[in-house]
Amino acid sequence: PAVTHVDYSARVQTVDRRTNPRYHGLLSAFKARTGCGVLVNTSFNVRGEPIVCTPEDAFRCFMGTQIDLLVCGNAFLEKSAQDASRTEDYKNRYALD
Known part of the structure; x- marks a missing residue:
């Protein structure tokens, strides 16, 4: 999958609505549209x-x-x-x- 490195590891990051409302809004809109609340950050x-x-x-x-x-x-x-x-x-x- 696109979210894993070649060694199958991943660096999971979370987004807090209070500290990053704009990015949280983007994730929420993406989830509402696709059913998937995950984006790749690389x-x-x-x-x-x-x-x-x-x-x-x-x-x-x-x-x-x-x-x-x-x-x-x-x-x-x-x-x-x-x-x-x-x-x-x-x-x-x-x-x-």
Whole structure:
């Protein structure tokens, strides 16, 4: 599953409504829509590239991967609503470990 590392470990994190109401609201809305109250929180980069640093980096990585949704500040982007010509295929660019 996407939530485990290669050694099958995971770093579970919890979100408190009082200390992080915005993220808690996102999780609650996601659960209401999908029935699953879990999101993956991981480094945001593609193998071989540095971690995303800017909104432009985030959009490029989002469009070049199999990520379906991107939340960045107040922006909520669905891949299916984006211009397909902005898609870049990262899958074959970097060798697997």
